[in-house]
Amino acid sequence: MKILEVNNIRKTFGNVEVLKGIDFSLDKGQVLSIIGSSGSGKTTLLRCLNFLETPDAGEIIVNDEVLFDAAKSHITSESQIRKNRLHFGLVFQSFNLFPQYTALENIMLAPRLLAAENNYNGKSKSEFLTQLESQANEILAQIGLSERKNNYPYQLSGGQCQRVAIARALILKPDILCFDEPTSALDPELTGEVLKVIRGLSEQKTTMIIVTHEMEFARDVASKVIFMSDGEICEQGSPSEIFENPKEERTRRFLLRYSGK
Amino acid sequence: MELIIKQMPVVINALNAGFVQTLKLFSITLLGAFPLGLLIAFGSISKITPISVITRLFIWIIRGTPLMIQLLIVYYFPGLVLHNPIWGGGESGRFTAAAIAFVVNYACYFSEIYRGGILSVPVGQQEAGLVLGMTKRQIFFHVTLLQMIKRIVPPISNEIITLVKDTALARIIALQEIIWAGQAFMKGSHGISGAIWPLFFTAFYYLIFNGIVTLALTKLEDKMNYFR
Ligand SMILES: Nc1ncnc2c1ncn2[C@@H]1O[C@H](COP(=O)(O)OP(=O)(O)O)[C@@H](O)[C@H]1O
Ligand SMILES: [Mg+2]
Numbered sequence: 001m002k003i004l005e006v007n008n009i010r011k012t013f014g015n016v017e018v019l020k021g022i023d024f025s026l027d028k029g030q031v032l033s034i035i036g037s038s039g040s041g042k043t044t045l046l047r048c049l050n051f052l053e054t055p056d057a058g059e060i061i062v063n064d065e066v067l068f069d070a071a072k073s074h075i076t077s078e079s080q081i082r083k084n085r086l087h088f089g090l091v092f093q094s095f096n097l098f099p100q101y102t103a104l105e106n107i108m109l110a111p112r113l114l115a116a117e118n119n120y121n122g123k124s125k126s127e128f129l130t131q132l133e134s135q136a137n138e139i140l141a142q143i144g145l146s147e148r149k150n151n152y153p154y155q156l157s158g159g160q161c162q163r164v165a166i167a168r169a170l171i172l173k174p175d176i177l178c179f180d181e182p183t184s185a186l187d188p189e190l191t192g193e194v195l196k197v198i199r200g201l202s203e204q205k206t207t208m209i210i211v212t213h214e215m216e217f218a219r220d221v222a223s224k225v226i227f228m229s230d231g232e233i234c235e236q237g238s239p240s241e242i243f244e245n246p247k248e249e250r251t252r253r254f255l256l257r258y259s260g261k
Numbered sequence: 262m263e264l265i266i267k268q269m270p271v272v273i274n275a276l277n278a279g280f281v282q283t284l285k286l287f288s289i290t291l292l293g294a295f296p297l298g299l300l301i302a303f304g305s306i307s308k309i310t311p312i313s314v315i316t317r318l319f320i321w322i323i324r325g326t327p328l329m330i331q332l333l334i335v336y337y338f339p340g341l342v343l344h345n346p347i348w349g350g351g352e353s354g355r356f357t358a359a360a361i362a363f364v365v366n367y368a369c370y371f372s373e374i375y376r377g378g379i380l381s382v383p384v385g386q387q388e389a390g391l392v393l394g395m396t397k398r399q400i401f402f403h404v405t406l407l408q409m410i411k412r413i414v415p416p417i418s419n420e421i422i423t424l425v426k427d428t429a430l431a432r433i434i435a436l437q438e439i440i441w442a443g444q445a446f447m448k449g450s451h452g453i454s455g456a457i458w459p460l461f462f463t464a465f466y467y468l469i470f471n472g473i474v475t476l477a478l479t480k481l482e483d484k485m486n487y488f489r
Contacts, residue, residue, distance in 0.1 A: 050392050078396075086394045096389035100407045100488045109403060110393035154489040172393065 002064075003028040003207055004176055009058035010070075011044055018044050019055070020231040026176070026224070029205035033218035033239070036228035037254060042211045045228070046178045049209070050090045051081050062087045062175055089169035089177040093184050095161040097153040103164045104149040107136045107171050114172075132171075139167045143197050159190030163197055170201075177201070179210045195221075215258050219243050227251045265458060271451045272459045279442025280466050286359055286428045286438065291421065293364035298371030305376055323369040328362065329430050335362040336434040352437055359431040363424075370420050378413040379405075411485040418478040425471050439463045 004026040011019040018041045026032055034042050047053040049060065051068070060068040067084045068076075097106050111132055115121060120128040140146050143163040153161055162182055169177055179198065183191035195217050202208065202221050212218050218225060218239075225242040227235045227250075235248045246252045304316035323331070336358040340346030348354030382405050390400035432440045443460035446453050453459075 052388055052391060082394055082396065085392060088392075090392045092385060092389065094385055096383075096385040098386065098389070098404050100411075110390075110395055113395060113399050113403065152488050168393065 001028045002026070003030075003062065005059075005061040006049070007059040007061070009045065009048055009055045009060070011041075011048060011053060011055050018231050019048070022058070022233055024226060024233065024236060026207065026209070028207055030207060030223040031202045031221050032209045032224045032226060033222035034209065034211045034226045034228060035213070035215065035218055035242075035254070036226075036234075040228040041231040042228055043180055046090060046180050046209065046211060049176075049178060050088045051085050052090075060084075086172060087175045089172060089174035091162070091165050091169055091177070091179045091182050093181040095153075095158070095165045095185070097161055097165055097168070099153050102150050102152055103145060103156065103160075103167075104133070104136055104140070106153070106164055107139065107168045108132055110168070111171055136167070136171060139170055142200070143167050144193075157190060158186045159193045162186065162194045166194075166197055166201075176207045176209060179208065179212070181211055181213065183212070183214060213258070215243070215255070227254065229254070268453050268456065268459075271453060272446065272456075272462070275442050275445065275451055276439055276459065276463060276466065279437060279439035279463075282356070282436065283428045283438040283466075284470075286356070286363060286431060286436070287424060289360045290363040290367050290424060290428075293360070294367035294371050297364060297368035299375055301368055301372035302375035302379065305372060306379065320369045320372060323366055324373075328366050328427060329433050331366055332359060332362045332430060332434055335359075355431075355434050355436045359434060359436050363427075363431075367420065367424060371417065374413050374416045374420070375409075377416075378409040381412050382408045411488075414478070414482050414485055418475075418482070421474060421478065422471060425474060426467060429467075439466055 002025055006022055006024050009019055009022040010017065022041075022045060024032070034045070036042055044053060048055045054073055055068070055070055057070045058068075059066060059070070067087060098109065101109060112129070115128055115132070116125075123131075137146065137149070140149050143166060145160060145163055145167070148156060148160060153164070156164065162185075166177075166182075182198065183194050186194065191214065195214065198208070198210065199217075199221055210218065210221065219242075220239075222239050225237065225239050226233050227242060227246075227248070229250050235242060235246060235251045241247075242251065243255065246255060301316060301320065304312050305320060307313045307316070336348060336355065339348065348358050386404050386408065387397075387400055390404050391397075395403070428438060429440045431438050432444075435441065440460070440463055443463040446456040446459040448454065
């Protein structure tokens with residue numbers, strides 16, 4: 001079942017065309033790995049999907065609902081954009097945890113504010129908060145951080161911070177969870193714990209888009225791989241198609257550079 | 262020495278009265294300059310170019326000239342140049358003029374600190390909030406504000422401690438604050454004349470007041486240290 005369809009996304013900064021018409025689709029439960037050299041537009045693509053950038057052209061369709069259509073983007077209200085964002089989650093390279101909140105508070109903040117606007121969905125406030133907290137505790141257990149839930153971000157290692165950031169995105173139950181180089185800011189010995197959490201999510205059939213330079217991981221976890229180059233999708237296919245039989249010269253050269261290290 | 266002990270009660274009474282005026286000027290300045298500074302800060306980072314240019318020019322003029330001259334201009338300009346002495350001659354008129362000059366001056370200094378505070382919160386914090394479906398308002402109050410306050414407490418503290426001492430500048434327009442009260446005993450006041458020690462004695466008031474203010478601000482800073 002198709003969950004995401006991206007049609008002809010274009011984005012220009014100044015006079016540089018950073019995305020030159022991106023098309024792809026994704027089925028529910030699939031994991032998409034996006035690889036490509038730095039500057040090829042991977043981050044910009046994820047930012048467009050999360051409505052941090054507005055594409056100049058194209059469409060974003062989730063579950064057959066057109067969330068974005070560049071032709072109509074000027075009439076999209078702030079509150080509609082907010083709703084659209086909740087279909088996606090984004091885990092940043094630099095975590096971006098809120099420093100003044102504990103791990104648990106970081107996870108609970110957004111759903112708490114959202115529920116407060118909706119009168120706690122008909123529940124009493126304390127009943128809602130109890131349920132939310134037990135939900136957050138469940139996720140914390142899943143990412144192996146139950147003991148650190150009352151720690152502030154500065155008391156956590158980079159790997160632990162990134163796991164909390166994943167939990168913070170997960171509690172909102174996004175349709176598609178995006179990762180932008182989730183391990184690039186980490187010391188090499190800490191990447192494993194984060195990749196393990198992501199792998200666990202893929203086993204639970206979480207639909208994900210993962211931008212990464214961890215080639216081995218990209219290949220293991222993905223059901224589909226996109227190689228981006230210079231603002232375009234140069235090649236897409238199954239992991240074995242891309243990693244073992246790349247058709248494009250650019251893909252081959254890129255993989256060669258990465259297998260060297 | 263014996264004489265000083267005899268004069269002490271009278272002098273203390275007069276200095277206390279002056280100190281009340283000092284405290285009043287101090288508090289009004291803070292109460293006015295905190296919000297006005299925020300307004301000026303928003304003006305200086307406004308996306309509407311004329312607003313930000315005019316605001317920055319104003320900040321530059323106020324920070325580039327001595328507060329003492331600003332006091333003199335605010336107090337004397339209406340009467341001597343415009344021939345419209347709006348302040349009158351009394352103590353309350355002098356206080357209003359002093360308060361206006363102090364509030365505007367400190368608001369400009371605060372605005373630069375606020376501006377630095379607003380810009381120093383990484384843009385990633387705002388983006389993380391947006392991606393989690395929060396509104397800009399929720400992000401400001403639940404994410405950005407406290408981080409901003411944490412960053413501005415130390416520089417604002419420095420300004421507040423400077424303000425304690427700057428209030429003495431209001432002496433230049435004869436506001437009856439504590440320096441004025443101490444000096445009065447040189448010329449003659451309350452039956453005491455030719456005494457300079459009361460003026461020197463005012464230093465203790467500033468020291469003790471500053472001590473209390475510094476303690477309170479340090480406590481606030483410590484409170485903010487639970488996160489980094
Ligand atoms: N806000 C921006 N303004 C101008 N140029 C940008 C902006 N964001 C990204 N770019 C440019 O777009 C190109 C693609 O960047 P990015 O999407 O971050 O690539 P990647 O994540 O693949 O490294 C780069 O050349 C970058 O300099
Ligand atoms: Mg990037």
